[in-house]
Amino acid sequence: MSLQQLQYFVVVAEEQHVTRAxxxxxxxxxxxxxxxxxxxxxxxxxxxxxxGRGIVLTAFGRYFAAEAAAILAHVDTVVAASKRWPS
Amino acid sequence: MSLQQLQYFVVVAEEQHVTRAxxxxxxxxxxxxxxxxxxxxxxxxxxxxxxGRGIVLTAFGRYFAAEAAAILAHVDTVVAASKRWPS
DNA sequence: CGGCATCGAGTCCGAAACGGTATTGGACCG
DNA sequence: CGGTCCAATACCGTTTCGGACTCGATGCCG
Structure with a gap:
């Protein structure tokens, strides 16, 4: 598993549409x-x-999308903190 | 950035030694x-x-190690939850 | 002080992973 | 049915990654 996969999945889940995502x-x-x-x-x-035409999130998919978004938000927070770290 | 890099870094931080990690x-x-x-x-x-001989965590490194460990723990939790998800 | 062991960094190469183009298979609409 | 929309598959070129080998630097110990 990679952070990129989580980012990809979150966007697909939001769009419920692979091509748009x-x-x-x-x-x-x-x-x-x-x-x-x-x-x-x-x-x-x-x-x-x-x-056949399009995709729909499963119940597990909805749970996982929320968790993935939380993880990515945590990562963003830490990265942002590193940018303004007192050198 | 990748989850693997975070895992790598956490172990190196624990060991304070690249070769052992x-x-x-x-x-x-x-x-x-x-x-x-x-x-x-x-x-x-x-x-x-x-x-020259060996490495020592910076102050930022200590902060980042704690955050990285938290992120990885979150990931593990979610993955474990998926394993016992009622299909 | 000099030889040696240790440790991380740099170099080079083969293997695996990733993304893009082109195409296929399947479902909805007219 | 014919057309279109959408995701899945096949195939290919490029990039990334890990491993073997080597280098540079720093302590240690006789």
Missing amino acids: AARLHVTQPPLSRQIQALEDELGQPLFERR | AARLHVTQPPLSRQIQALEDELGQPLFERR
Whole structure:
């Protein structure tokens, strides 16, 4: 698992749409789909239901999206703190 | 920045010794040194003082080690939760 | 003081991971 | 059905990563 995968997933979860999320993330759709799949494989849980046309978050996906956002926010906080650290 | 870099850094901070940390992480010393350097570059702050022989955490390094450990603990918690999620 | 061991940094190379283009498969709409 | 929209798959080039080897520097000990 990587922080990038969490960022990717959070955006896809917000958009509920892989192609739109890819545009927001400045990547193309296939790598994004692959990273989401890799995340699901590692967690052993599906994050989205595939519906032929589009995707929908599962219950676990909603939980995980909230946690992922919290983790990323924590990271951002620490990085920001490092920028204004008294050298 | 990646979760792996945070894991690497936490172990090096615990050991205050790159080579021992590398052994614990099952990697060799050069890649570990490089990841630590990359982390410092990204944060814009040194995490260790280099003393020709060995390394010592800076004040910022101690702060960052605590935060990194907290972030990794959060990740572990969420991953563990996914394992026992009611399918 | 000199030889030696220790430790992190630098160099180089092969392997794995990542992203992009092109294409496929499947579902909804007219 | 024909067209379109969307995610998944196949394939390829590039980048990144880790490992083996070496270098430079610093303590240690005879």
